[in-house]
Amino acid sequence: MQKIRLGMVGGGQGAFIGAVHRAAAGLDGQYDLVAGAFSRNPENNLATANQLCISEDRAYSSWEALIEGELKLPEEQRVQAIAVVTPNHLHVPVTKAALEAGFNVFCEKPLAINLEEAQSLESVLADSGALLGLAHTYIGYPMVWQARHLVATGELGTIRKVYVEYPQGWLSNNLEADDNKQASWRTDPAQSGGSGCMGDIGTHAFNMAEFVTGSKVTHLCADLHTHIPGRRLDDDGAAFLKFDNNASGVLIASQVAAGEENGLKIRVYGDKGGLEWFQMRPDSLIVRSLDKPMTILRGGQGQPGLCEEALKRCRIPVGHPEGYLEAMGNLYTLFAQAIRSGQQGAADGVPGLAEGLRGMAFIATMLESQNSDQKWTALTL
Amino acid sequence: MQKIRLGMVGGGQGAFIGAVHRAAAGLDGQYDLVAGAFSRNPENNLATANQLCISEDRAYSSWEALIEGELKLPEEQRVQAIAVVTPNHLHVPVTKAALEAGFNVFCEKPLAINLEEAQSLESVLADSGALLGLAHTYIGYPMVWQARHLVATGELGTIRKVYVEYPQGWLSNNLEADDNKQASWRTDPAQSGGSGCMGDIGTHAFNMAEFVTGSKVTHLCADLHTHIPGRRLDDDGAAFLKFDNNASGVLIASQVAAGEENGLKIRVYGDKGGLEWFQMRPDSLIVRSLDKPMTILRGGQGQPGLCEEALKRCRIPVGHPEGYLEAMGNLYTLFAQAIRSGQQGAADGVPGLAEGLRGMAFIATMLESQNSDQKWTALTL
Amino acid sequence: MQKIRLGMVGGGQGAFIGAVHRAAAGLDGQYDLVAGAFSRNPENNLATANQLCISEDRAYSSWEALIEGELKLPEEQRVQAIAVVTPNHLHVPVTKAALEAGFNVFCEKPLAINLEEAQSLESVLADSGALLGLAHTYIGYPMVWQARHLVATGELGTIRKVYVEYPQGWLSNNLEADDNKQASWRTDPAQSGGSGCMGDIGTHAFNMAEFVTGSKVTHLCADLHTHIPGRRLDDDGAAFLKFDNNASGVLIASQVAAGEENGLKIRVYGDKGGLEWFQMRPDSLIVRSLDKPMTILRGGQGQPGLCEEALKRCRIPVGHPEGYLEAMGNLYTLFAQAIRSGQQGAADGVPGLAEGLRGMAFIATMLESQNSDQKWTALTL
Amino acid sequence: MQKIRLGMVGGGQGAFIGAVHRAAAGLDGQYDLVAGAFSRNPENNLATANQLCISEDRAYSSWEALIEGELKLPEEQRVQAIAVVTPNHLHVPVTKAALEAGFNVFCEKPLAINLEEAQSLESVLADSGALLGLAHTYIGYPMVWQARHLVATGELGTIRKVYVEYPQGWLSNNLEADDNKQASWRTDPAQSGGSGCMGDIGTHAFNMAEFVTGSKVTHLCADLHTHIPGRRLDDDGAAFLKFDNNASGVLIASQVAAGEENGLKIRVYGDKGGLEWFQMRPDSLIVRSLDKPMTILRGGQGQPGLCEEALKRCRIPVGHPEGYLEAMGNLYTLFAQAIRSGQQGAADGVPGLAEGLRGMAFIATMLESQNSDQKWTALTL
Structure with a gap:
């Protein structure tokens, strides 16, 4: 080879x-x-x-x-x-x-x-x-696939509610004025596009919500903010979401949540139970149920109870943390x-073109909603 | 005596x-x-x-x-x-x-x-x-007063963002059909008022947001849901918030977040740092900063670094957990x-009449917003 | 009444x-x-x-x-x-x-x-x-009874190993020299007895180990320390334990673990699984298994899956924290x-005379072992 | 290049x-x-x-x-x-x-x-x-270097106490009888050496204790166990430790702590404060103090407050978890x-020959102590 x-x-x-x-x-x-x-x-x-x-x-x-x-x-x-x-x-x-x-x-x-x-x-x-x-x-994390699996196999029942959030704090100050390379291009519409925070990390949250639930967002209601005088793109915002399966959701993304690191978290609730996954403890998946004790599924090579898609994204046995580079490594491999x-x-x-198009449609719809007095804006693609 | x-x-x-x-x-x-x-x-x-x-x-x-x-x-x-x-x-x-x-x-x-x-x-x-x-x-919890103190004394800088959430799961099923006493009156408009979830726990979240920030909500945008066929009141919802100091916020409350217990949490971010308090670990207050390591303030009698209002609500030394009954005990005492x-x-x-009126105005405005196609509804009182 | x-x-x-x-x-x-x-x-x-x-x-x-x-x-x-x-x-x-x-x-x-x-x-x-x-x-905490129940009903299999620890830090300084009332009598043999740390908190750890496992310690090996010049009693120590069911254990107690609060924790492992309970999050009981995902049992009134003895020590529904005062309140009630x-x-x-006698025998044996060059000393009563 | x-x-x-x-x-x-x-x-x-x-x-x-x-x-x-x-x-x-x-x-x-x-x-x-x-x-983890740095620079004061533990559960059953490759050689004296658990993971715990404190163990008291009939090497044990700076310690290692994953943890306490590092959340270092709130130092590229040796072992910004492979990657790089x-x-x-010799001396002394009725055995090298 x-x-x-x-x-x-x-x-x-x-x-x-x-x-x-x-x-x-x-x-x-x-x-x-x-x-x-x-x-x-x-x-x-x-x-x-x-x-x-x-x-x-x-x-x-x-x-x-x-x-x-x-x-x-x-x-x-x-x-x-x-x-x-x-x-x-x-x-x-x-x-x-x-x-x-x-x-x-x-x-x-x-x-x-x-x-x-x-x-x-x-x-x-x-x-x-x-x-x-x-x-x-x-999407390269094993336990994100396990989360999707739980939804897809009906473990949580009919999905009702999705909370996805992505708080960061690193743009709390006017870094672009200090020639911070990362901040400069991300806050420049010519290099970054029409949205700052929503383009940079809101798309991750959106992608996660659609990936884990296997459902599509059909309408949203956006509330975007820019906190630094002179900054030309949003650095913070939230959205209500409607999904094609009648579930509803709330999406939060911010780059001015001062002191927050990289807190992508998704929670999904159905009529039988719920799940929670947090990027900063990526090898754990919390599963709640209406009638059983809370369980914590743990990622790791050969770990019993994991679906095939999760298992094949684990390199080493449970308790040896795999992280962000391993997640991207899974995509590369x-x-x-x-x-x-x-x-x-x-x-x-x-993820590929299809997910990319959904992400761009999300950004476009967020911007359209932000400019509208109407509560709901349709996301079409 | x-x-x-x-x-x-x-x-x-x-x-x-x-x-x-x-x-x-x-x-x-x-x-x-x-x-x-x-x-x-x-x-x-x-x-x-x-x-x-x-x-x-x-x-x-x-x-x-x-x-x-x-x-x-x-x-x-x-x-x-x-x-x-x-x-x-x-x-x-x-x-x-x-x-x-x-x-x-x-x-x-x-x-x-x-x-x-x-x-x-x-x-x-x-x-x-x-x-x-x-x-x-x-509001009887010591560390909630500490949180308010941090905001009031400028520790977090100018407040920009408030996230307050209150997920519960106990109304995920049609308990009122089973003659569950707690569920029955809470889902009956005649006994409960015009809102279910928002009246029962949304008001707690709203009260917490105004209490900790010391600011008032001026506008909101509501998205309410009812998940059980035949249920007559909302059992879930969210709101965007605008505050009188230009901060914005997101409020989440649900009683169908299956498997969740009593998860009231507030996070507040200013331009210098942020705080996080979670009712299910009430003796800890996480304080984040743009330029210092994260600290965890801990409640307890005589604990150094706590404000007077927090200290007087602690009965016993740190590490001996005080909980919900102690919080209400503080109100009674x-x-x-x-x-x-x-x-x-x-x-x-x-809390008294003033807070009660704010709570009722919140509920009224949430219902008004829910019935409106417009994004924003003013909360007046 | x-x-x-x-x-x-x-x-x-x-x-x-x-x-x-x-x-x-x-x-x-x-x-x-x-x-x-x-x-x-x-x-x-x-x-x-x-x-x-x-x-x-x-x-x-x-x-x-x-x-x-x-x-x-x-x-x-x-x-x-x-x-x-x-x-x-x-x-x-x-x-x-x-x-x-x-x-x-x-x-x-x-x-x-x-x-x-x-x-x-x-x-x-x-x-x-x-x-x-x-x-x-x-012993007044509900989840401690649940822990005992899991052991007693064989959920963990044959018990092999017990770790019990109780780190505190409040005696790290020479408080007794500053007329601190709590420190003064606890470090005075005339008022406190022959052991400081082991008498004050080691006994709690010992009692917890015997209570949860339902077994008796038969031999121990002690290593006691005093860290403040002039202090007349131990302020720190550890012991190996042998139990009458052939399990072994390690007990740690310290009052000079600087910065620690009141960290009583017990872990018990059998040939099928293990449990962990931590006094500073007393409403959770972690249960591990060789072949099932980790579960977290949660205390609360009416909580499914709890044993009768645990349930009758809960006053309020899950998610409303009950703490140390409630634990002692259970003893009083x-x-x-x-x-x-x-x-x-x-x-x-x-707990009563029987537990009191075991505690005093533990202290006596710890002191005897500390004065011995032999590894093991029998605990007889 | x-x-x-x-x-x-x-x-x-x-x-x-x-x-x-x-x-x-x-x-x-x-x-x-x-x-x-x-x-x-x-x-x-x-x-x-x-x-x-x-x-x-x-x-x-x-x-x-x-x-x-x-x-x-x-x-x-x-x-x-x-x-x-x-x-x-x-x-x-x-x-x-x-x-x-x-x-x-x-x-x-x-x-x-x-x-x-x-x-x-x-x-x-x-x-x-x-x-x-x-x-x-x-030793490849950044926050382990930060821990060592805190001790070396006197942040914790004079070191008094070290707790290091390494619970695993994977050898709870007789895996070697099932031809499990990993289990078979590890429990075979001819391939593994005179100790099982202590050689395999006790050495890691020992190495961690000496590395973080910068002190050497001079005496120890061992208690080793073998839980599977027919198993030829220890699968569990503990030791009291004496260090050359008069600190004392407790070392725990087990491969029959059923349900545990790979729980290496070290806690070090001096007369001013303490630290705690846990391999399963490797990017956090808890620092406790007698007179300041608990802080949590977080690893990440460019993270303020970290020592140079920690920083150079971080590849990506805080909040993007790096794990076990990254730790070994640091050694390789x-x-x-x-x-x-x-x-x-x-x-x-x-780590190299010096650390290897210390590890082998640790194993030899543990075995010697286990065979002795005397409490203390000197570790000489």
Whole structure:
């Protein structure tokens, strides 16, 4: 068996998510990172390549150069997949070009700057014969699959209520004024899109709600806020949700919940019981019931009582914590398996175009609702 | 010093909250329960009285008889305060008559069936020279006062965001069809008022939000639900909140969050930090900060770092858990102190008419918003 | 029904445990505190009595005067039970005299200064026809009975291992040099007995281990320490335990675990599963199993799955925390029921002489082991 | 920069710890696994190699063949380090031969079958010019370094007490009778050494205690148990510890604590405060103080308040959990840095021979104490 040859666009020194992708890709030994266009800054680009043991001739000065350069290589040397870890506004341009060139693409979320841009990928992907994966990393956690399994198998009964929340505090201050790289592009509509907080983390919460329940949001009511004078995008907000199965929900996302870290949590209640999963203790899944004691399902290799999809995302026995990098590692490893087995379009078990479009529709609807006096706005896609 | 002589209306065998009031009143040895009209059912009434070591002649057949009978006793034997622990629809009739007869009243919440009825108490209380206390029990917890203190002293900076939630699961089934006493009256508009879940526990969440922040809600947007076919009142809902200091909030309350117990939680965030208090671990107050490690303040007698109002509500040293009965005990003990010191209208440290009116206005506005297509409805009082 | 008339010896202003006993006795309305010898200091004694609404003529100047004075009162006024909440060295003298005078006694633990003194109560109690209760308060918690029930019914299989620990930190400094009343007598052999930490809290841990497992310790190996120069008693220690059912255990107790509060915890493991109970979250009982997910049993009135003995110690529904005062309140209320029903010697569900003797034998054996170079010392009684 | 070329001995399909090492080595992209002798079973060996994208000619049939084969390769192809992930009895033979051949070695713990065997490595390592790392994985966690830092900088004052515990439950049944591979060799003296539980996990607890406190154990008192009839090694035990700074401690380790997962926990108390770290929530460090509120230090890249050694072991921002693989990844990455920078003997920040010898001395002393009636046995090295 050969490792998958991987290229990366973005992720130079000073970036956050690029290093996460690299660690995730390295975890299961499925990838060789052999090429990159890490930064427009040549110095940064070369330094990053060197640190990553990538030869200088495959440290490309731009993503365009990377695609062009790799295409010139013999197929058995050429990268087979490209990870796109740039700010949001480059997701679609790079992805589109890469797909058109026949490369599989694993892209950071959100998929695009807006819904229309995202939709432009539909035909490109279909025509490419390649795969598109989307880094909804939290879907890589085993116990999130177990949660989905409990809902799908009726363990909780008919679903009535969904609470999903994602409090962070790191944008409580005007970091963008201090040239904080992460803050700057995330609060810039040109790089980030029409929404800040909802685009960055609200989409994760939305994706989690639809994934775990297996239902679709049909209407929402948004309340968005911006707390820093001069900040151009929302940094906080909430939404009421209506689902296609008549369940209702509340979604909270904030980047000004001062002191909060990365508190994605989902709670789902049916007429028989409820579940709770919290990203900061990801190996536990609390299951409540109307007539039985609360149980805590625990993730781990070979752990009895877990569904197959959860088990296959666990590397080590229970009690040896696996975390965020392992979750993304699961997406990468499944993406590698999909490449090896010749899947097209979407990789089994990996969020892709469909989830990306839902996310962009969520953002668009949130913005529409925020501008409306009416309580409810339909989410259509 | 003499104990305060206490009478009780409601709280016969099979009731829930009456026994809670009695334990709370007994905790600090400030009261003698000497009279009661516990139940319209004479057998229940007498059995309850006997069990409580109350003489048969002061086990009255009705609340009217209690007031009349006690007035005939010499002042030094007569009850000095009456606890009203009936279903909601009797709160105002009993309270009004008791105040008019000159008795101090400690009443269960919500104060009334609706706002207008509650407002009818305003002149009665003012004319009575007596005290009216309201059992917003959660305000009796020491660490809730500590939370309010942190906000009031600017520890968190300017308040931006409030999340308050109160999930319960006990009404997930159609208990009222099974003649469950607690469920039956709470889901009956005639006994409970126009709202079920919001009247029963939403008011606690609302009261907590206004108490801890020291701010008033000015507008809200409600989303109420009823999940049991035939149930006549909401059993679940949420609201967006706007506060008079420009903070915003999200309030969640549900009685169909299957498997949840009594999960009142409040989180408040300012531009410097945040706090979190959870009723099911009431002696801890989590304090987060933008630039310091998370701290956990712990309640307990003599505990360093607690404000005076928190300390005086702690009986025993840290690590010896005090709970719900102690919280209500604090209200009762402060109410006794107010009686002894001749306070009128409201007892220091005890919720009363003002909080009761806010609660009823909250319920009225939630119902108005629920019936409106407009996003925002003003809460006026 | 009449309330039980209670007298108290000790518990004047500045004391700790007396107020705890009074709150516990008041909680369920079963007692009237009508007499006391609260302090040798006449001013403190009278002030305490006044604060407790006790008439001056029953505020006795000494415990001898209390017994003598109450005996002169007509039987229907005389106290029926006496709570002994003095430092340890007075436990036996007061208890003995009270029993001999026919009063029921509810005494703080440890029962005596040493084992011999405790054994002198055996014949006195047998001859008295009265009851002796001992404030092993933690045995009053509902979930401790549930834990015992799980062991007794074989849910955990054959018991192999017991870990019991009780870390506190409040004696980390030389408080006795600062005239801290609680610290002073506890570190004085004349008032406290031959052991400090093991007598004060080690006995609780030991009692918990024997209670939950239903087994007896037969041998132990002690390692005691004193950390403050000049302190005359141990303030920290540990023991290996052997039980009569071949289980083994480790007991830890410390009063110099700086920053710890009151962390009594017990874990018991059998060949099928294990349990864990922690005094600072007393309404939860963690149950682990070799082949099922971890469950958390939760205490509360009417809670499904709890044994009868646990249920009858819960006052309110799950999610409304009951704590330390409620635990001791359970002992008091069961003691009242035993008085009413004419039990003699030991009150059902309340620790008494037998547990007191075991505790004193534990202390004696710990001291013997500490002075020995041999690994194991037999605990005989 | 070039990746370090890595070989592996052990870790074929069905093994546990080999895959952990591979994931850890892959995490930061510092290694290329290019050779292996994974299993004596040729089929397993080749299948493992293939799955790991290792060419067939470097899938050696034995560790001897691996060393011999690699030595024949040109230096720029030859492996630079060998990971030894066999059962215990092969640790020293493989390590010795690899060191003698000039390879750096990263070995699983415990270092040897017994102390004498371990000591035989001393001169070999000194003569080799190579590095020896030992997989005391838990020392790779950032917050363990923070804990050590708090002790070293006097934050807790003079250390008095250490509690370290490591409960597991997985050997509660007679798994070795069912041919469970992990259980079989661990309970076989010929493969595991003279101790089971203490060798396997007691050494981790011991290493943690010495690492965090910076002190050495001088005496101990052991109580070991074997619970399965026919099992030849201890599966459970405890020890009292004396440290060279006069602190005392209690060490608990069990593999029959039914239902427990992998609960390594350390608590350290000085005269000013205490700390607590729990492997199953590794990114939190609880810090208690005599006069300040409890704080919870949280690990994460760039997290304020963390010491340099902790920070450099964090890859991602706080709230994105890093776990066990990341901890071992830190050891591997530091080992790579040591190789690159030409360190000899021990790699900075990575446990090595010294820690291995201490661990073997601990095991030897535990066995000696277990066979003695005397309370205390000296640990000499």
